[in-house]
Amino acid sequence: MRKVVAAKLHGITVTDADLNYHGSITLDPDHCDEAGILPLEFVEIWNKASGARISTYVIYGGRGSRCCVLNGAAARTCQVGDEVIVCSAAYIEEHQIAEIKPRVLTFNRDNSVRDRLFYDGGIKDDGTMTFAIREGSPGNALKIPGQANC
Numbered sequence: 001m002r003k004v005v006a007a008k009l010h011g012i013t014v015t016d017a018d019l020n021y022h023g024s025i026t027l028d029p030d031h032c033d034e035a036g037i038l039p040l041e042f043v044e045i046w047n048k049a050s051g052a053r054i055s056t057y058v059i060y061g062g063r064g065s066r067c068c069v070l071n072g073a074a075a076r077t078c079q080v081g082d083e084v085i086v087c088s089a090a091y092i093e094e095h096q097i098a099e100i101k102p103r104v105l106t107f108n109r110d111n112s113v114r115d116r117l118f119y120d121g122g123i124k125d126d127g128t129m130t131f132a133i134r135e136g137s138p139g140n141a142l143k144i145p146g147q148a149n150c
Contacts, residue, residue: 001089001091001092001093001122002091002092002093002094003058003089003091003101003118004034004089004090004091004092004097004100004121005087005088005089005102005131006031006088006089006090006100007035007036007037007087007088007102007103007104007115008035008085008086008088008104008105009027009031009035009068009085009086009087009101009105010045010085010104010105010106010107010132011035011048011079011083011084011102011106011107012027012031012068012077012083012085012105012107012111013068013082013088013107013109013110013111014068014069014070014078014079014080014081014082014083014084015066015067015069015080015111016067016068016069016070017069017070017071017074017080018024018069018070018071018072018079018080019072019076021071021074021075021137022055022072022073023057023072023073023074023143024055024056024057024058024059024072024074025043025045025056025057025058025059025068025070025071025073025074025086025112026058026059026060026061026067026068026069026071027059027060027061027067027068027069028061028062028065028066028067028068028111029030029060029061029063030063030104031059031066031095031111031113032058032071034081034103034105034113034116035103035104035105036088036102036103037058037086037088038058039058039059039060040057040058040059041058041088042055042056042057042058042088043055043056043057043058043086043087043088043103044086044087044089044104045070045077045078045084045085045086045087046084046087047077047078047082047083047084048083048084048105049079049082049083050077050078050081050082051128052064052077052078053064053084054073054074054077054126056071056072056074056113058139059071059115065101065109065111066110068084068086069110081095081127082140083107097121097123098121098122098123098128100120100121101120101138102119103116103117103118103120103137104116104117104118104119104133105117115135116135116136116137117133117134117135117136118132118133118134118136118137118138119131119132119133119134119135120132120138131136
């Protein structure tokens with residue numbers, strides 16, 4: 001089994017931090033639904049400003065609130081206004097890489113969704129792996145122009 005990205009909220013802005021709450025990250029269920037993040041799911045959180053990395057679980061806030069609140073010990077790792085990356089993971093067999101299409105949302109400073117992307121991994125007939133970042137949804141995808149091939 002391999003641990004791979006399952007969903008990502010990239011560049012979401014921290015709207016509050018509540019040290020006295022009993023743990024977790026509070027997120028807008030609209031964002032979670034669209035990305036595919038479940039309540040109580042464990043996620044990694046990476047602070048783009050400080051580099052801090054933590055793990056906690058998701059609870060839902062108000063629908064449409066655009067909230068991103070770090071609670072409990074997690075509140076010590078971020079300041080209101082910091083941009084963070086929230087990433088969930090899944091365990092899959094290597095041959096399943098072509099079957100998953102992790103959804104990625106990127107955000108404006110007000111936590112409105114800027115871009116809707118997905119990761120597209122695959123396996124060629126010769127066994128080599130492929131990867132692309134695509135816009136839209138897996139059923140209606142566009143390749144991102146100018147995507148680097150390195």
